Amino acid sequence: MKIVETRLAGCVIIEPAVFGDPRGFFFESWNAERFGQAGLPTHFVQSNVSHSTKNVLRGLHYQWPRPQGKLVSVLQGEVFDVAVDLRRGSSTFGRWDAAVLSASNKRQIWIPEGFAHGFAVLSDDAVFSYLCTDVYVKEADAGIRWNDPAIGIEWPALSPLLSDKDEQAPLLSQVDPDRLPIFTA
Numbered sequence: 170m171k172i173v174e175t176r177l178a179g180c181v182i183i184e185p186a187v188f189g190d191p192r193g194f195f196f197e198s199w200n201a202e203r204f205g206q207a208g209l210p211t212h213f214v215q216s217n218v219s220h221s222t223k224n225v226l227r228g229l230h231y232q233w234p235r236p237q238g239k240l241v242s243v244l245q246g247e248v249f250d251v252a253v254d255l256r257r258g259s260s261t262f263g264r265w266d267a268a269v270l271s272a273s274n275k276r277q278i279w280i281p282e283g284f285a286h287g288f289a290v291l292s293d294d295a296v297f298s299y300l301c302t303d304v305y306v307k308e309a310d311a312g313i314r315w316n317d318p319a320i321g322i323e324w325p326a327l328s329p330l331l332s333d334k335d336e337q338a339p340l341l342s343q344v345d346p347d348r349l350p351i352f353t354a
């Protein structure tokens with residue numbers, strides 16, 4: 170397992186050790202002991218799967234209170250995956266980073282609690298799978314606008330298909346600061 174730092178404090182890309190043979194491949198998508206040794210989470214409480222077609226953009230979502238850390242991966246297709254640090258007090262507050270995750274590159278991203286997360290589908294369709302460190306709490310579900318100029322995410326050229334909720338998401342500047350996560354080292 171290889172860990173690659175991103176521009177965002179605490180957010181890392183994980184390249185699992187992949188074992189190929191004439192039958193196909195095998196890799197551990199999560200191992201509490203190995204993750205613990207790497208300073209990554211050893212406990213998840215919810216696993217999610219979503220299917221999306223080309224140009225679908227889901228995000229940018231976060232949960233506060235009850236923030237969710239997410240270990241995300243792509244089981245089918247390819248996505249442009251984005252994290253934005255929304256933690257008040259973080260050295261990388263308001264900054265974004267992204268990575269292309271695909272079934273073929275098998276890369277994962279660990280997105281700590283307090284980040285907004287989203288992705289855009291680059292392939293014909295994509296199956297997205299992720300583990301969360303807290304459960305979904307509808308009342309705590311929140312989001313910011315995918316194309317907020319103050320954040321300046323450099324999305325691939327696409328005309329995104331968004332949910333109504335995401336279409337209407339606020340700009341970061343429109344969010345009550347008390348509604349934003351707090352950085353905890």
Ligand SMILES: Cc1cn([C@H]2C[C@H](O)[C@@H](COP(=O)(O)OP(=O)(O)O[C@H]3O[C@H](C)C(=O)[C@H](O)[C@H]3O)O2)c(=O)[nH]c1=O
Nearest residue numbers: 217219227228229230231239286287288304305332334
């Ligand atoms: C997230 C979630 C949703 N739901 C229900 C609520 C809605 O009736 C339906 C679709 O929810 P939503 O449109 O919020 O789904 P996504 O747009 O895929 O949201 C996710 O997309 C971005 C990429 C994320 O990182 C979050 O995990 C999550 O916000 O599933 C649940 O029952 N449990 C859940 O954990």
